[in-house]
Amino acid sequence: MPVNNQTVIELAKKYGFDLIGFAEAKVLDKEIERLTEWLDRGYHARMSYMQRNLNKRKDIKEILSFARSVISLGMNYYSPEKHSEDKAKGKVSRYAWGKDYHFVIWEKLDKIIDHLKQKEPSFEAISYIDTGPVMDKAWAVRSGLGWMGKHTNVINKEIGSWFFIANMITNWEFEYSDPLEDFCGSCTACIDACPTNAIVNEYVLDSNKCISYLTIENKKNIPEEFKGQFENWIFGCDICQDVCPWNLKFSKATSIKEFYPEKGNKELQLDEIFSLTKKEFDKRFAVSPIKRAKLSGLKRNAEFLLAKNGC
Numbered sequence: 001m002p003v004n005n006q007t008v009i010e011l012a013k014k015y016g017f018d019l020i021g022f023a024e025a026k027v028l029d030k031e032i033e034r035l036t037e038w039l040d041r042g043y044h045a046r047m048s049y050m051q052r053n054l055n056k057r058k059d060i061k062e063i064l065s066f067a068r069s070v071i072s073l074g075m076n077y078y079s080p081e082k083h084s085e086d087k088a089k090g091k092v093s094r095y096a097w098g099k100d101y102h103f104v105i106w107e108k109l110d111k112i113i114d115h116l117k118q119k120e121p122s123f124e125a126i127s128y129i130d131t132g133p134v135m136d137k138a139w140a141v142r143s144g145l146g147w148m149g150k151h152t153n154v155i156n157k158e159i160g161s162w163f164f165i166a167n168m169i170t171n172w173e174f175e176y177s178d179p180l181e182d183f184c185g186s187c188t189a190c191i192d193a194c195p196t197n198a199i200v201n202e203y204v205l206d207s208n209k210c211i212s213y214l215t216i217e218n219k220k221n222i223p224e225e226f227k228g229q230f231e232n233w234i235f236g237c238d239i240c241q242d243v244c245p246w247n248l249k250f251s252k253a254t255s256i257k258e259f260y261p262e263k264g265n266k267e268l269q270l271d272e273i274f275s276l277t278k279k280e281f282d283k284r285f286a287v288s289p290i291k292r293a294k295l296s297g298l299k300r301n302a303e304f305l306l307a308k309n310g311c
């Protein structure tokens with residue numbers, strides 16, 4: 001059987017992907033214009049890596065010279081559980097409740113590529129999951145997985161926005177998907193609900209103000225101006241996605257058991273974080289996305305929340 005849309009769709013579904021789309025490997029001209037404006041405004045905060053390799057972000061042929069298509073894949077990670085409102089606990093963003101998605105998805109992508117190469121030995125692909133100079137959300141939109149919501153996450157009409165995005169750059173030609181319309185309409189629920197006003201304009205997020213950035217990527221102290229605004233988030237923040245009507249109506253439970261909460265990782269007991277040793281932290285979060293914050297980051301976040309709570 002040749003490699004075509006249908007073979008890729010069947011394989012991707014077999015390995016648990018919920019969304020599959022195909023885009024031609026064209027230059028991301030409008031997207032790079034918006035990214036450059038966003039960078040010029042300093043909205044990337046201290047994530048200086050975002051300024052690098054703009055030529056590769058714009059034209060993936062700078063990564064793989066013979067690229068002809070991008071296959072975008074979405075994997076639902078929604079598990080139908082809620083956070084505790086116990087103030088002695090810090091909330092963890094939903095994507096980090098279970099096993100690190102990189103481990104889960106890499107393995108599946110490797111298998112898919114192996115299968116496709118068996119069918120067609122000249123098939124080549126290189127995969128990215130929010131790493132490297134690939135504009136993952138832009139490709140997901142071009143491949144028709146969903147539209148870019150005003151909170152800057154990609155939303156799909158059938159499953160909402162709780163999904164991971166992976167992209168495969170390939171040397172193969174496919175029939176290409178049509179990008180979807182924007183169904184945000186006049187809704188502003190995400191903008192209204194953001195406690196730090198990080199969505200500074202529709203479709204524009206200022207990372208300097210976003211709890212997700214401030215609790216994970218940020219290596220400095222959390223600015224005092226945000227005291228009392230974190231609503232007990234210790235690792236990431238889901239508020240703008242929690243209030244989105246597309247998630248409220250269409251979220252479905254994932255079939256991937258690794259994304260269900262590991263015991264004790266949906267919320268973290270704040271006072272326990274201070275007594276964690278580096279060895280305990282490394283062991284406990286070895287395969288969890290929470291390790292990205294490092295023990296020092298988690299302690300800083302816990303201190304920040306406890307100072308606000310007056311505990």
Ligand code: SF4
Binds near residue numbers: 195210
């Ligand atoms: S993740 Fe939280 S802080 Fe960041 S934009 Fe969404 S609601 Fe605001």
Ligand code: SF4
Binds near residue numbers: 184
């Ligand atoms: S909350 Fe409303 S405006 Fe925000 S992303 Fe969802 S639909 Fe769009």
